Amino acid sequence: MPASNQEILEVLEILMIAAYATTIPNLLLWIWVFGKILKKKDLRKFFTMIVICILMILSLIANMILFQMNYNMFEREIDGKDVTTI
Numbered sequence: 001m002p003a004s005n006q007e008i009l010e011v012l013e014i015l016m017i018a019a020y021a022t023t024i025p026n027l028l029l030w031i032w033v034f035g036k037i038l039k040k041k042d043l044r045k046f047f048t049m050i051v052i053c054i055l056m057i058l059s060l061i062a063n064m065i066l067f068q069m070n071y072n073m074f075e076r077e078i079d080g081k082d083v084t085t086i
Contacts, residue, residue: 007079019067027060
């Protein structure tokens with residue numbers, strides 16, 4: 001028997017919570033590493049690591065936004081609202 005839209009939405013909500021639970025600790029770790037690097041006196045030696053930290057922080061934030069957008073779009077689709085407008 002195919003799942004109802006409400007069941008699919010519940011599964012997506014659980015997956016979104018799991019995604020946040022795995023993304024937020026990583027985000028905090030990279031922010032902590034970035035802060036530790038910025039406390040160093042010679043930042044020129046750590047330029048590559050600073051760039052990596054910034055890219056990782058941005059990608060984790062973008063990942064969380066993507067999870068939320070996917071959930072919201074599916075929820076709007078279930079409610080019969082137009083998903084092309086905000």
